[in-house]
Amino acid sequence: MSLNLSKYTSLFDDIDIQFARFIGRLSPDTNPEVMVAAALLSAATGSGDVCIDLARPLLRVDEDATAPSLRAALPDPQQLREKVSAHPAVGSPGQAAPLVLDERGRLYLYRYWRYEQQLAAAFSKRAAAVIEKVPEAPLKAAIRRLFPETAAGGLAEQSLAAATAVLKPLCVVSGGPGTGKTTAAARIAALLLWLFDEKRFRIRLAAPTGKAAARLRDSMAAAVQTIDAPEPVRNAVPVEAQTLHRMLEATAGRADFRRNRENPLAADAVIVDEASMVDVALMAKLIEAVPEGCRLILMGDRDQLASVEAGAVLGDLCGRNRAPGLSRPWAETLRLTTGIAPSVPVSKTRRVPGPEDAVVLLTRNFRFSEGSGIGRFSNRVRAGDAAAAVSVTRSVARSEPVLWQETGGKDAEAVLAQSILEGYRRLLRSETPEKALESTAGFKILCAVNRGPFGVETLNALALDVLQREGWVSIGETAWYPGRPVMITRNDYSLGLFNGDLGVVHPRPDSAELMVFFPADAGRVRAVSPFRIAAHQTAYAMTVHKSQGSEFDEVLLVLPAADNPVLTRELVYTAVTRARRKVVIFGSEAILSSAISRKVERTSGLLDALWSGAGL
Numbered sequence: 001m002s003l004n005l006s007k008y009t010s011l012f013d014d015i016d017i018q019f020a021r022f023i024g025r026l027s028p029d030t031n032p033e034v035m036v037a038a039a040l041l042s043a044a045t046g047s048g049d050v051c052i053d054l055a056r057p058l059l060r061v062d063e064d065a066t067a068p069s070l071r072a073a074l075p076d077p078q079q080l081r082e083k084v085s086a087h088p089a090v091g092s093p094g095q096a097a098p099l100v101l102d103e104r105g106r107l108y109l110y111r112y113w114r115y116e117q118q119l120a121a122a123f124s125k126r127a128a129a130v131i132e133k134v135p136e137a138p139l140k141a142a143i144r145r146l147f148p149e150t151a152a153g154g155l156a157e158q159s160l161a162a163a164t165a166v167l168k169p170l171c172v173v174s175g176g177p178g179t180g181k182t183t184a185a186a187r188i189a190a191l192l193l194w195l196f197d198e199k200r201f202r203i204r205l206a207a208p209t210g211k212a213a214a215r216l217r218d219s220m221a222a223a224v225q226t227i228d229a230p231e232p233v234r235n236a237v238p239v240e241a242q243t244l245h246r247m248l249e250a251t252a253g254r255a256d257f258r259r260n261r262e263n264p265l266a267a268d269a270v271i272v273d274e275a276s277m278v279d280v281a282l283m284a285k286l287i288e289a290v291p292e293g294c295r296l297i298l299m300g301d302r303d304q305l306a307s308v309e310a311g312a313v314l315g316d317l318c319g320r321n322r323a324p325g326l327s328r329p330w331a332e333t334l335r336l337t338t339g340i341a342p343s344v345p346v347s348k349t350r351r352v353p354g355p356e357d358a359v360v361l362l363t364r365n366f367r368f369s370e371g372s373g374i375g376r377f378s379n380r381v382r383a384g385d386a387a388a389a390v391s392v393t394r395s396v397a398r399s400e401p402v403l404w405q406e407t408g409g410k411d412a413e414a415v416l417a418q419s420i421l422e423g424y425r426r427l428l429r430s431e432t433p434e435k436a437l438e439s440t441a442g443f444k445i446l447c448a449v450n451r452g453p454f455g456v457e458t459l460n461a462l463a464l465d466v467l468q469r470e471g472w473v474s475i476g477e478t479a480w481y482p483g484r485p486v487m488i489t490r491n492d493y494s495l496g497l498f499n500g501d502l503g504v505v506h507p508r509p510d511s512a513e514l515m516v517f518f519p520a521d522a523g524r525v526r527a528v529s530p531f532r533i534a535a536h537q538t539a540y541a542m543t544v545h546k547s548q549g550s551e552f553d554e555v556l557l558v559l560p561a562a563d564n565p566v567l568t569r570e571l572v573y574t575a576v577t578r579a580r581r582k583v584v585i586f587g588s589e590a591i592l593s594s595a596i597s598r599k600v601e602r603t604s605g606l607l608d609a610l611w612s613g614a615g616l
Helices: 014-025 032-046 065-072 078-084 110-128 136-146 157-167 183-196 212-224 232-235 280-288 313-317 328-338 372-382 386-395 412-428 431-442 456-469 569-576 589-597 606-611
Strands: 049-053 098-099 104-108 170-175 203-206 241-244 271-272 294-300 359-362 404-405 441-446 486-487 502-507 514-519 525-528 536-538 541-543 552-558 579-587
Touching: 014 032, 014 183, 032 049, 049 372, 098 110, 104 110, 110 170, 110 606, 136 157, 136 183, 136 328, 136 589, 157 170, 157 183, 157 203, 157 328, 157 359, 157 372, 170 183, 170 606, 183 212, 183 232, 183 271, 183 294, 183 372, 203 502, 212 241, 271 280, 271 569, 294 313, 313 606, 372 514, 372 569, 372 579, 386 486, 412 431, 412 441, 431 514, 431 525, 441 456, 456 536, 456 541, 502 579, 541 569, 552 569, 569 579, 569 589, 579 589
Parallel strands: 170 294, 170 359, 203 241, 203 271, 271 294, 404 579, 441 541, 441 552, 552 579
Antiparallel strands: 049 104, 098 104, 486 502, 486 536, 502 514, 514 525
């Protein structure tokens, strides 16, 4: 059967059309509406949804400028559900079929349904369990020493995270930049080693990307120096981190890993940073490889952008917008075991353990006070209050850390050019590779999109042109020139370079030979020949997605001239919180307000599976 989807061309890629035709060929009686559903499902998973919900409108208005007319042309969801359920390629939960339709009307690709079921079962079991044989007296003493603030303030956020990590096989810690997630991770590691023999207890550190793993390593190394613990314990705290793919031992050319249920990780605790970037498929493979007796500690920011691939696992685990709280049994267990009452709210009605008991939200910010510009702005963005967020940018003085630059007019390029010169002056005047690398963390242009007048490609070209006109950059016969910032775009295990790693081109200190320098251990740098680097791009500007796991002193956030579905409050929040000191937002007030008002809503069943019995 052929499928004419010409009226949906703005929605579907070729792969979506081909998948719909594949489903159509599975039965001679395939109804065209079923093929439309298959194409919608393929497109949805490609854009981050785990499934589509046939009980709701099949198209969100913000997905496409022509959405209202397209929605009218789509089949009625109830009729579509009936026709889909009767197709031989569609099975009920538990049946082996290409597509799965659950009792709520959610349509999945079989593998995504299986991933979600694995995660729901594993997380629910781990969240409700309490680990026995934890030595109570040493635990009480160690928590008081590692977290002296508990003496006056009760079992506060970081100490609550540590107690949860010790007493439960699952601990999920969510907090924004500056809330002390890495400090908590280092103290949790020290507490576990202190209680369970630092010579034998095995802790693995991992992150989704090489860049995030490197930052975790550096942050852990710094945090270890602040730990008040016996020297053997402090010395045993691990600082080396791996990518999840390397830890799980990825197999070239295959989607599976050597580490799995039959060959689990050799670890007593696994700590994963930047967990918001982990998609549903990778998280399912991680949970499968974590042995039953091993603690899994997931750390990240539930308000950040979710993974590029399908799923928003960390957000679902945290209950998305749920406020922190504990069940009464778990609160009592914490009080008896640690000797300190938790300082977070305890449910008056929740009498059985639930997913909230494994989730700890870090809300105290040690970097941005509520009164700071970045603190006020990011909190209002996170709350979706566009008017209040915009007012922050309008009311601050030029010395404040959040500034506004209106787009439009003939001076837009001149304004951007001036920002480029000011931002990259230090990089291009660096005399050593170390200084050049250090300066790459000083300033970065972040864009919402890759293409268009205010996309990454245009801004990188503008930056190069501006710097050449100023005489700060001179390009020879190749594209490799001193001061060029470079971002790796594909993992290269042979070089130890990973997608998102940032480097800079600079002459060797002892010769004029150009090399690309990347950060190495203990603040050192390492040089790689540019001719060995394959997948890369110039990185004066980068997308907000690619910036996750990075921090810069100053950020210039450039918004597109026209509204776009990728513009969400999560994107703005992620961009702004990459900055340590200052943010300049370049865009129109209407576009910024629209972005803050739009929230990412990824369709999945994991949230319901975990929280439907917890009063969600």
